[in-house]
Amino acid sequence: MTGVPHAEARAIATLLGDATRLTILxxxxxxxxxxxxxxxxxxxxxxxxxxxxxxxLLNAGLLHVIEQGRHRYFTLASPRVAMAVESFAALGAMSTEAREVPSSTPDTMRFARTCYDHxxxxxxxxxxxxxxxQGLLAETEREFSLTPAGERWCVQQGIDAGALRRRRRAFAPKCLDWSERKPHMAGSLGAALLEHLLAHKYVERTREHRVLRLTPAGAQALRPLL
Structure with missing residues (x-):
């Protein structure tokens, strides 16, 4: 397990000796x-x-918990854990067959919707x-930030990042997407980005509650980013 400290590697190997834990990871x-x-x-x-x-797995530092409302979501604690799991599974010592988690979310809502104002x-x-x-955004565990290139991109799009930062709300925090289970961007920048997409008719609201539709103009304009 190249790049993983020996003590951590031994702890991981011990924990992954159980088929259920390996399958969870x-x-x-x-x-x-x-x-x-x-x-x-x-x-x-x-x-x-x-x-x-x-x-x-939590006590060993292999998992991270995201608490959102009443729900607790589990993720791998770091890329090093993912690398160790893959390396261990590659040994072929046991099956890593995990059943696919079914989704009941309608396809239209899963594709694009509003989450509050973003x-x-x-x-x-x-x-x-x-x-x-494209180097316009950087991220940490809790939030996104604009790079210098991202600041220039906002100016080109007519988004005043400086004014957004002066608002009494977080600038670009992460918000866990309940259908995709990955973070999307909330905060003043997230709201401004949605306003920009709506104003340019890149996305439009539908009769379905909170559901958005990507327009042909939006598909064309956003193609370099999608």
Whole structure:
């Protein structure tokens, strides 16, 4: 497990000696956050058994918990953990078959919707990915930030980042997307970005509650980022 300290590697190897724990971690390799009940389904384990394994993985520092409202979502604690899990699974010592967690979210709402006053859904996640790949956004564990190139991009789009920072709210905090289970961008910048997309008719509201539609103009304009 190159890059993982020996003590951490030994702890991981000991914990992954259990097939259920390995399957739980394997189910999180796609980067999505999942609830305990979803991980129990993925590992084909009881809720009580899964809870016990999650406590062990949390205590060992292999998992991170995101608390949002009444819900607790689990993710891998770091890329190093993901690398260790993949390395261990590559040994072929045991099966890593995880059942796919079913989704009941309608496709239209999963693709694009509002989350309070900012963009959510797969479109939001893809857009953030494009902004990050092009060096316009950077991120930490809790928030996004504009790079110098991102500041210039905002000026080009008519978004006054300086004025947004002076508002009495967080600038660009992460908000866990409940359908995609990855963070999208909230705060004053997230709200301004949605306003920009609506004003330019890149997305439009539909009759479905909170659901947005990507317009042909939006698909064309946002193609470099998606």
């Amino acid at each position: 394997w189910a999180l390799l796609d980067g999505k956050a999942r609830t305990a009940s979803e991980l129990a389904w993925a590992a084909n384990a009881s809720a009580q058994n899964t809870s016990m394994h999650l406590r062990k 963009l959510a859904g797969a479109l939001a996640i893809d857009l953030l990915g494009g902004l990050t790949r």
